[in-house]
Amino acid sequence: MTKILITGGCGYIGSHTAIELLSNPEIEVISVDNLINSSAQTADRVGQIAGRNMKNYQVDVCDKEALSEVFEENPGIEGVIHFAALKAVGESVEQPLRYYQNNLLSLINILDCCEKYEVKNFIFSSSCTVYGEIDQLPVTEQTPTKEAASPYGNTKLVGERIIKDFIAISENVNAIALRYFNPVGAHDSGLNGEDPINKPNNLVPVITRTASGMIPQLTVFGGDYATRDGSCVRDYIHVVDIAEAHVKALEYLMEGKNEDRYEYINLGSGNGVTVLEAIQAFEKVAGLELNYVVGDRRPGDVGAIYSDSSLAKEKLGWEARRGIEEMMASAWKWQMNLNEGVAV
Ligand SMILES: NC(=O)c1ccc[n+]([C@@H]2O[C@H](COP(=O)([O-])OP(=O)(O)OC[C@H]3O[C@@H](n4cnc5c(N)ncnc54)[C@H](O)[C@@H]3O)[C@@H](O)[C@H]2O)c1
Structure with missing residues (x-):
């Protein structure tokens, strides 16, 4: 079995990605989600749709000790997809420190664990907000990143930078930052979709x-x-398309097809x-x-x-x-x- 750990697996994009990952019988999915913006029922929905369960640890990724225990309990994790973050743009303007603390500390902890537990493949949920106010459309990966228009956006920009500096010294890890445009929609079954606990902003x-x-x-x-x-x-994009892109990005890294140890890829329509x-x-x-x-x-x-x-x-054969x-x-x-x- 190939063990994949996803943070934020009970969230909107994480749960859809878990369903796609579980469609491969060779993959075991372990989720770490403290349910700050989701509910435990999502893990049941994932199991119901996929016909196999993902195990969710109700742990805050900012809690380094508790996160390490998950890695201890599940040796041999081959890939990590880091979805967990707070994501409401307006709220981040009102509560910048909470956003920086949650989104950056969780990232630092998970990267630390990847290095310590020799996880080779890391995927980061980034966002098109890293491009800031852009001068030219469409946005390619060569479009320069800019200070984002919100603290939330800046957590993605700084997050990408943290990964870059980390990869430069990491012995093990290869990474991709997937820059999502606007994920929307729900699973074709109608049994899973976006159901934020907090006031919806999207x-x-x-x-x-x-x-x-x-x-x-x-x-x-x-x-x-x-x-x-x-x-x-x-640029609205169906969440199941996004989920499929994560599976392809993971395969791409695991098969060693990446040219650089850290790559950035747009996910839009x-x-x-x-x-x-x-x-x-x-x-x-x-x-x-x-x-x-x-x-x-x-x-x-x-x-x-x-x-x-x-x-x-x-690169991924995905559109x-x-x-x-x-x-x-x-x-x-x-x-x-x-x-x-x-x-x-
Ligand atoms: N949905 C979008 O429009 C969009 C666009 C671009 C990027 N992203 C990024 O994609 C990722 C997933 O977004 P989503 O739409 O699924 O959001 P979501 O809120 O539905 O899912 C995020 C999950 O992470 C969990 N979480 C947050 N902080 C945590 C922590 N410290 N420890 C453990 N769990 C924690 C939440 O409980 C939630 O279940 C996020 O990183 C987000 O910033 C989302």
Whole structure:
């Protein structure tokens, strides 16, 4: 069995990646998630969909001793995917120290464990926010990184830098930073999706909760950006596509196909969609009208960002396969299952 440890395995992207990893009977998945933004039921959902369980340790990755015990209990871990982080842009503006402490200390601890327990392959959940306010689109991996527009974004930028300095002295570890654009949607089964414990900040859960009447009205942040319709342009990407990319990135490292010991790869669809277009796609697949208003800009948001995804194709043999309507349809199926108690 190949043992893979994922931090944040009960979170949105971690749980979908666990399902994809478990579809390979040769892989055992160990998760470390303190459930600060998720619930223990997610591990059950993963098991239900995959037909095999992942074990979740309810441990804070910032707790070095407890994290080390997980590695002691599970010798021979071959790869680590580090998803665990706090991720709400607006909250990070209000609570910068909490974000720096959680996101950076957890990263330092997990890298330390990788070195100590001789884990050779490390994947980091980074973000397109590392590119900051960009001058040229689409964004390639050569686009210079800039100070991000929020403390959250800076934890990713500094996180990437920490990994770079660490890899330079590490005896064992090879790493990839996957820079996600905007992951949305849910598992095709409708049995797993985004269900944040804290107030949702990402567009799609706010859309589906508004459509369900849980949120009275959706606010589109900003209608005066220099874009087709004034709303922000984002590169939405189906979460199952993202999950598949992690499996490929892990295989790529494990097969020694990487040219450098630390590589950076964008994960996007390559297509920019405005927030208003995303809402229209939802209204079409759900067959209803959404109650929304266009409000002020949100601090920390950039106007337009979408990826050039050719490097992921070239290196990992991966490209996004699912479009915006499929993303919205899967998210809506998941929300309806939650509403009807089919999924818990
Ligand atoms: N969802 C996005 O739009 C997006 C975009 C770019 C990058 N990312 C990054 O991808 C990763 C996963 O994001 P997600 O959307 O699945 O978020 P999520 O909040 O659903 O999942 C993160 C998980 O990590 C856990 N966690 C947080 N801090 C922890 C700690 N100190 N110890 C143990 N567990 C901890 C949370 O409980 C949660 O289950 C994050 O690093 C995020 O910054 C997400």
